[in-house]
Amino acid sequence: MEKLSNPKVTIEIIQKYNFAFQKRFGQNFLIDGHVIEKIIRAAEITKDDVVLEIGPGIGTMTQYLAEAAGEVFAVEIDKNLLPILAETLAEYDNVTVVNEDILKVDIAALTGGRPVKVVANLPYYITTPIIMGLFENHIPATSITVMVQKEVAERMQAGPGGKDYGALSLAVQYYAKPQILLNVPASCFMPRPNVDSAVIQLTRYEKPPVEVKDEKLMFDIIRASFNQRRKTLVNGLKNSQEIPFSKEQIEQALGMCGLSLSVRGEALTLAQFAQLANCLLYTSDAADD
Numbered sequence: 425m426e427k428l429s430n431p432k433v434t435i436e437i438i439q440k441y442n443f444a445f446q447k448r449f450g451q452n453f454l455i456d457g458h459v460i461e462k463i464i465r466a467a468e469i470t471k472d473d474v475v476l477e478i479g480p481g482i483g484t485m486t487q488y489l490a491e492a493a494g495e496v497f498a499v500e501i502d503k504n505l506l507p508i509l510a511e512t513l514a515e516y517d518n519v520t521v522v523n524e525d526i527l528k529v530d531i532a533a534l535t536g537g538r539p540v541k542v543v544a545n546l547p548y549y550i551t552t553p554i555i556m557g558l559f560e561n562h563i564p565a566t567s568i569t570v571m572v573q574k575e576v577a578e579r580m581q582a583g584p585g586g587k588d589y590g591a592l593s594l595a596v597q598y599y600a601k602p603q604i605l606l607n608v609p610a611s612c613f614m615p616r617p618n619v620d621s622a623v624i625q626l627t628r629y630e631k632p633p634v635e636v637k638d639e640k641l642m643f644d645i646i647r648a649s650f651n652q653r654r655k656t657l658v659n660g661l662k663n664s665q666e667i668p669f670s671k672e673q674i675e676q677a678l679g680m681c682g683l684s685l686s687v688r689g690e691a692l693t694l695a696q697f698a699q700l701a702n703c704l705l706y707t708s709d710a711a712d713d
Contacts, residue, residue, distance in 0.1 A: 428484040428512060429457035434614055437482055441508050445615060449502050450547030453481045454571070456612040460488050463623055466605050467543050467569040469493050474535055476565070478526045478544035478554060481505065483512035489543060490516035497534055499526045526554055531563045539564045545571040548617070552576070552592060555626070559599040568600070568626040577604050577622035584693050591650045594694050595643065598634070600626035634698035642701035649689025649697075657689050669704055677703035 426433050434455050437443075445451045454460060463485070469475060469492040480486040480498035482505060489496045496519045500509065503523055513519050522534065527550075531540070542565050546554055551572045558565055572580075575588075580596045581604055582588035596602055608621040636642045648664035649657050658678065662671045669677075675685055680703040681696065692700070 425512065425515070427457060427487060428453075428482055429455060429460055429488075431455045431614065434482065434484070437508060437512065443482075443504065443508065446502060446504075449479075450549045451481060451502070452545075452613040452615060452617045454484050454545050454612060455614050456608075457488075459606070459608055459612055459623075460485050462606055463543060463569060463571070464488055464492050466623065466625060467541055467567060469541060469543070474538050474540045476531060476535065476540045476542045476544075478542065478570075479547055480509065480521070481545070482508050485543070485545060486513055486519060487516070490519050493541075494518065496520070497522060497540075499524055499529055499534075501525050527557055531558075531561075535564075537564065539566050541566055542568040542570065548573045548576075548619075555580075556595060559595070565628060567628065569605070569623065570626075571608065571621050571623050574607060574620045574622040577602075577624040580624055580626070584691055586690075589690055591643075591646050594646050594697065596626060597694055598632050600628050602626050634695050636698040636701050637705055638701060641705070642697055645701055645704070646689070646697055649692070653688070653690060655688070656685070657683075657687050657692070658685055660689060669708065673704065673707040676707050680706070 428434050434453060469489065471494045473493045475489050475493040475496045477486055477489055477496060477498040480500050486496060486498050498519060499522045506521065506523055509521050522529065542558060558568060579588045579590060579592050581602045582593045603625050605623045605625055608623060610616045610620055644666040645661065648667055649660045652660045658671065658674050661667045661674050677700055678685060681699050
């Protein structure tokens with residue numbers, strides 16, 4: 425069949441199946457073949473690759489992925505899209521459509537533990553849980569090339585000091601190197617979203633760029649420091665129920681890190697947060713001796 429990246433073909437298939445867009449699934453279908461081709465090129469998809477696509481929709485990008493990759497697993501939550509996908513992907517025998525919630529899928533079991541490249545036009549409402557789930561569950565993904573809300577892409581790539589910098593920036597940058605590849609206007613989608621999008625590539629680190637003794641503690645510190653951005657780091661941490669340290673221990677750890685007691689969380693780099701977590705553990709151990 426003709427490619428779905430032709431808006432006329434997309435409209436025809438939607439009308440044929442009387443498909444109604446589900447706002448709760450954040451459905452905005454890509455209708456620009458040039459953008460899709462750029463995504464596939466950037467992800468460096470070859471016939472040696474296994475691709476995981478999250479939210480294939482009616483199969484617009486899946487058609488291109490099937491032609492470029494060795495095998496494609498397309499995870500779609502909306503069962504109403506299954507008959508459409510059966511038609512639009514009928515000529516591709518290397519695509520497996522899985523009707524599941526991506527947050528509940530055992531991806532390693534699905535792909536037989538093989539390394540995957542994740543390529544997706546992600547639903548905006550659930551972007552962060554999906555990205556963090558891929559990282560925290562240690563999915564064997566060599567790269568993640570995804571379309572997200574432009575503002576979210578900017579937050580993932582942001583560095584210390586700016587308004588976009590926060591817990592998401594640090595979490596992503598602990599696991600991967602983020603790079604915004606291209607901006608995509610709302611006119612490239614059907615229906616047209618209220619915001620512009622961006623394609624961001626997250627290249628997994630083999631090991632994190634910082635050494636931290638307690639990963640969970642570091643992320644608890646990061647979350648606490650950005651929950652109350654206007655407060656100093658000392659006040660943000662001592663007011664958090666997640667942080668089991670006294671004000672004195674927090675101040676002592678900041679001193680050990682060479683940080684001012686008036687410093688705010690948004691000024692710290694990932695390396696400084698890792699160092700702070702390690703110093704807090706040291707003050708705790710010293711207090712126990």
